[in-house]
Amino acid sequence: MTDDIQIFEIQDYDRKSSFTREILEKLPEWFGNKQALEEYVEQVKEFPYYAAINKAGECIGFFSIKIHYQHTGDIFVCGVLPEYQHMGVGKVLYHAAENYFMKKGCKYVIVKTLSDMVDCEPYAQTRKYYQSVGFEPLITLTEMWDEQNLCLIMFKSLVQKAESGKRRASF
Secondary structure: OOEEEOOOOOOHHHHHHHHHHHHOOOHHHOOOHHHHHHHHHHHHHHHHHEEEOOOOOOOOEEEEEEEEOEEEEEEEEEEOHHOOOOOOHHHHHHHHHHHHHOOOOOEEEEEEEEEEOOHHHHHHHHHHHHHHHHEEEEEEEEEEEEOOEEEEEEEOOOHHHHHHHHHHHOO
Protein backbone atom coordinates (compact mmCIF):
# COMPACT_ATOMS: atom_id res chain seq x y z
CA MET A 1 0.00 0.00 0.00
CA THR A 2 2.72 2.48 0.90
CA ASP A 3 4.16 2.09 -2.61
CA ASP A 4 1.08 3.96 -3.85
CA ILE A 5 1.75 7.09 -1.76
CA GLN A 6 4.39 9.79 -1.68
CA ILE A 7 5.44 11.88 1.30
CA PHE A 8 5.90 15.60 0.72
CA GLU A 9 6.99 18.37 3.03
CA ILE A 10 4.32 21.05 2.65
CA GLN A 11 5.33 24.70 2.95
CA ASP A 12 2.12 26.45 1.87
CA TYR A 13 0.11 27.64 4.88
CA ASP A 14 -3.28 27.22 3.19
CA ARG A 15 -2.56 23.66 2.08
CA LYS A 16 -1.40 22.73 5.60
CA SER A 17 -4.64 24.08 7.05
CA SER A 18 -6.94 22.55 4.44
CA PHE A 19 -5.27 19.12 4.63
CA THR A 20 -5.50 19.23 8.42
CA ARG A 21 -9.18 20.15 8.38
CA GLU A 22 -10.04 17.50 5.76
CA ILE A 23 -8.34 14.72 7.74
CA LEU A 24 -9.32 15.71 11.30
CA GLU A 25 -13.00 16.20 10.43
CA LYS A 26 -13.04 12.55 9.33
CA LEU A 27 -11.62 11.44 12.70
CA PRO A 28 -14.33 12.50 15.17
CA GLU A 29 -13.36 9.79 17.69
CA TRP A 30 -10.08 11.65 18.16
CA PHE A 31 -10.91 15.21 17.13
CA GLY A 32 -14.56 15.72 18.07
CA ASN A 33 -13.81 18.91 20.00
CA LYS A 34 -14.48 21.63 17.39
CA GLN A 35 -12.49 24.30 19.23
CA ALA A 36 -9.42 22.06 19.44
CA LEU A 37 -9.81 21.13 15.76
CA GLU A 38 -9.92 24.80 14.75
CA GLU A 39 -6.83 25.52 16.86
CA TYR A 40 -4.93 22.71 15.11
CA VAL A 41 -6.05 24.00 11.68
CA GLU A 42 -4.58 27.42 12.53
CA GLN A 43 -1.47 26.33 14.40
CA VAL A 44 -0.15 23.82 11.83
CA LYS A 45 0.67 26.75 9.55
CA GLU A 46 3.68 27.59 11.71
CA PHE A 47 5.28 24.13 11.93
CA PRO A 48 7.02 21.65 9.63
CA TYR A 49 4.39 19.52 7.93
CA TYR A 50 4.51 16.21 6.06
CA ALA A 51 1.63 14.95 3.92
CA ALA A 52 0.98 11.51 2.44
CA ILE A 53 -0.45 11.96 -1.05
CA ASN A 54 -2.04 9.09 -2.97
CA LYS A 55 -1.89 8.51 -6.73
CA ALA A 56 -5.08 10.57 -7.20
CA GLY A 57 -3.31 13.55 -5.62
CA GLU A 58 -5.36 13.45 -2.41
CA CYS A 59 -3.93 13.95 1.06
CA ILE A 60 -4.61 10.77 3.03
CA GLY A 61 -2.59 11.61 6.14
CA PHE A 62 -0.26 14.16 7.70
CA PHE A 63 2.16 14.90 10.52
CA SER A 64 2.71 18.39 11.89
CA ILE A 65 5.79 18.58 14.08
CA LYS A 66 7.85 21.03 16.10
CA ILE A 67 11.06 21.17 18.11
CA HIS A 68 11.55 22.24 21.73
CA TYR A 69 14.89 23.46 23.12
CA GLN A 70 16.72 22.47 19.92
CA HIS A 71 16.85 18.81 20.97
CA THR A 72 13.33 17.44 21.49
CA GLY A 73 11.04 16.69 18.56
CA ASP A 74 7.30 16.86 19.16
CA ILE A 75 4.55 15.30 17.10
CA PHE A 76 2.20 18.27 17.36
CA VAL A 77 -0.78 16.72 15.57
CA CYS A 78 -1.23 13.97 13.02
CA GLY A 79 -3.93 11.92 11.38
CA VAL A 80 -4.57 9.31 8.71
CA LEU A 81 -7.92 8.86 6.97
CA PRO A 82 -9.82 5.87 8.43
CA GLU A 83 -9.78 3.92 5.16
CA TYR A 84 -5.94 4.15 5.07
CA GLN A 85 -5.28 3.26 8.71
CA HIS A 86 -3.38 0.02 9.48
CA MET A 87 -1.72 0.09 6.04
CA GLY A 88 1.64 1.61 6.96
CA VAL A 89 0.83 5.22 6.05
CA GLY A 90 1.33 6.48 9.61
CA LYS A 91 4.65 4.67 9.91
CA VAL A 92 5.95 6.18 6.66
CA LEU A 93 4.86 9.63 7.84
CA TYR A 94 6.44 9.09 11.26
CA HIS A 95 9.76 8.06 9.67
CA ALA A 96 9.77 11.25 7.57
CA ALA A 97 9.26 13.26 10.77
CA GLU A 98 11.94 11.29 12.62
CA ASN A 99 14.43 11.89 9.80
CA TYR A 100 13.69 15.61 10.04
CA PHE A 101 14.28 15.55 13.80
CA MET A 102 17.56 13.69 13.41
CA LYS A 103 18.81 16.12 10.75
CA LYS A 104 18.00 18.97 13.16
CA GLY A 105 20.01 17.29 15.93
CA CYS A 106 17.14 16.14 18.13
CA LYS A 107 17.93 13.56 20.78
CA TYR A 108 14.33 12.74 21.71
CA VAL A 109 10.80 12.73 20.34
CA ILE A 110 7.65 13.19 22.40
CA VAL A 111 3.97 12.91 21.67
CA LYS A 112 0.96 13.78 23.82
CA THR A 113 -2.06 11.48 23.70
CA LEU A 114 -4.93 10.34 25.90
CA SER A 115 -3.74 8.29 28.89
CA ASP A 116 -4.52 4.62 29.31
CA MET A 117 -6.14 5.66 32.61
CA VAL A 118 -9.09 6.72 30.41
CA ASP A 119 -11.03 3.87 28.77
CA CYS A 120 -11.21 4.89 25.11
CA GLU A 121 -10.65 2.32 22.35
CA PRO A 122 -9.57 4.76 19.60
CA TYR A 123 -6.81 6.06 21.86
CA ALA A 124 -5.80 2.51 22.83
CA GLN A 125 -5.15 2.04 19.09
CA THR A 126 -3.20 5.32 19.04
CA ARG A 127 -0.95 4.25 21.93
CA LYS A 128 -0.39 0.87 20.26
CA TYR A 129 0.65 2.66 17.05
CA TYR A 130 3.14 4.88 18.89
CA GLN A 131 4.59 1.86 20.68
CA SER A 132 4.99 0.12 17.29
CA VAL A 133 7.33 2.93 16.15
CA GLY A 134 9.36 2.83 19.37
CA PHE A 135 7.62 5.16 21.84
CA GLU A 136 7.26 4.34 25.53
CA PRO A 137 4.90 5.86 28.10
CA LEU A 138 6.71 8.49 30.17
CA ILE A 139 4.16 10.24 32.43
CA THR A 140 0.46 10.96 32.75
CA LEU A 141 -0.27 14.60 33.52
CA THR A 142 -3.60 15.07 35.26
CA GLU A 143 -3.44 18.86 35.12
CA MET A 144 -2.51 19.39 31.46
CA TRP A 145 -5.90 19.02 29.77
CA ASP A 146 -8.80 18.22 32.13
CA GLU A 147 -10.08 15.53 34.51
CA GLN A 148 -11.77 13.53 31.73
CA ASN A 149 -8.80 13.82 29.34
CA LEU A 150 -5.64 12.77 31.13
CA CYS A 151 -2.56 13.56 29.04
CA LEU A 152 -0.03 10.78 28.50
CA ILE A 153 3.36 11.91 27.28
CA MET A 154 5.14 9.22 25.31
CA PHE A 155 8.85 9.38 24.64
CA LYS A 156 11.39 7.96 22.20
CA SER A 157 15.16 8.35 22.29
CA LEU A 158 16.93 9.05 19.02
CA VAL A 159 20.39 9.00 20.63
CA GLN A 160 21.11 5.30 20.11
CA LYS A 161 19.78 5.46 16.55
CA ALA A 162 21.96 8.49 15.73
CA GLU A 163 25.05 6.88 17.28
CA SER A 164 24.55 3.60 15.39
CA GLY A 165 24.26 5.61 12.17
CA LYS A 166 27.56 7.34 12.94
CA ARG A 167 29.27 4.00 13.62
CA ARG A 168 28.07 2.59 10.32
CA ALA A 169 29.24 5.68 8.48
CA SER A 170 32.74 5.37 9.92
CA PHE A 171 33.46 1.93 8.44
